[in-house]
Amino acid sequence: MTELDHPPPMLRLRVPEDVGEIRNLMVRVYPPPHGPEAIWSAENLRRHLAAFPEGQMVVEAGEHLVGTATTQRVSLAAALAPHTWSGITGHGSLSTHDPAGEALYGVNIAVDPAWQGRGIGRLLYEARIDLARRLGCRAFVAGARIPGYHRHAAEMSPEAYVDAVAAGRIFDPTLSKQLLVGFQVRGVLRNYAHDVETMGHAALIVMDL
Template sequence: MISKSIFENQFIIRNAILDDVIQMEYLQSRCYPTLHESEILNRNHFANHIKIFPAGQLVIEEDGKIIASASTFRCHFPEHDSTFLEETDNLWLSNVHIPDGNWMYGIDMGVLPEYRGLGLSKEMYKARLEVCRNLGLIGQIIAGMTIGYGKVKDKMTIEEYCYGLEMNKYTDPTITPQRKSGFRWIKPLYNYINDPESGFASILMYLPVDEDYSLKKQLQNKK
C-alpha cells in the first residue's frame, strides 16, 4: 500500500479509503465538465473500486482535502478494441477486474483545476508504477483523452489530430504530459468515450515497469 509525503511534505499521496469517496465524486465533477454524465464516476463507483482492488486506487490530499485521485483495475492486455463503458464494466469494474491480471489499467486520473501544472499527475503515475512493481505487474495501460481536439475541431478531423499527436506535431493537455511521463504510444481509440471536446477519442498507451520491455515484441510472440 502507498502512503508518503511529496513536494516537501505539502501533499500526501496514499491509497483511497471509503471515507474519501464523497470528495472523489466532487473532484470528478470538477475535472470532466464536458464528459457525458453516463461516464462520470460517482461515490458508489469509487467505493466499489476500493472494495475490489484497494491497492490500485490513489488520492492526493492537502490538509485533509482530496485534490487528486486515480482509479485502476487489473487485467490482461486488451486484445480487442472497446468503448470506455465496455472496458470499465459501466464504471463498476466488477466484471473486468482480474485478480491475477498482469497489467494495471488506469481508467481515471483527475486533478482539481486549481492544482494543475504542479506535476501531481506525474507523481500518481510514479506511485502506480510502484504498485505495479510491488505486485509483479508488467506495467500500466491507459486510454488518454484527446481533450485538446476541441480547440481545433473546425480545422481537422480527429484522425488528423491523432496522427499529428503521434508525430509530435501538436501538443495536447492530456496526451502530451502522459507521454512526457513515459507512456508509449499504441494506437488511437475512435468512438471510445462520449466527450465531444476530445472528438470522442482516446489514445491507448502503456508504461512498463521494465524500461527495456517491448509490447510489440510480446504481441509478436503471441502470434
C-alpha cells in the first residue's frame, strides 16, 4: 500500500475493544530505553474509560490505531502548582479525576512513529481543546516532555533549556510543536516523571480558554 492509498485518519472516542491495540501502539512509541512503565496497562486503560470516557480519544486509519490521547479534569490550582505526573494522575489511573475541575489536564498523547509529522498529534490536540471549551474549563494544562534536553543537560538547566525552546533558539521534538498549537510555558516541573530523554523534567504548558 502506498502512502496515497492510506485511508484518511479518523478521530473517535476510545472504546474497551481498543485496549490491546493501544498497548501495541505505545510499545511502538516508547521503545527502549523507555521502560515498561511507559506502556499503559490494560487495567489502567479500563480505569480511564470508567473515570472520564469523553476524555479518552484515539485516531484510526483503516483497521489500525495511529494515535491516542488521555485526559482528565483537575482543579486549576492543582494543575498550576508544582506536581509530578504520578501525583496528579493517580499513578496513571485517573483516580484523581475531578468532574468539576476547571482545568483539562493532558495526561498522555502518543502517535505511531510511522504517522508522525502527518497531523495526528494536532488532530488530538484540537479535539481536546474543543472538549475543554465545551466542558467550560478555564484552561488546558499539561506537563510537556522535553526529549531534546538530554543533549543539552551538561551545559544548561532544564529552566534554561525550556526558555531557549520557547524563544525559538532550540528546537525540541515535543515542546516546540506544542507551542505551535498555542500553549504557553508557565515554568518547569522538576522530577516530573522518570524519563531518560528529559532527565525526569517537563515544561508546565498552559492554554487559557
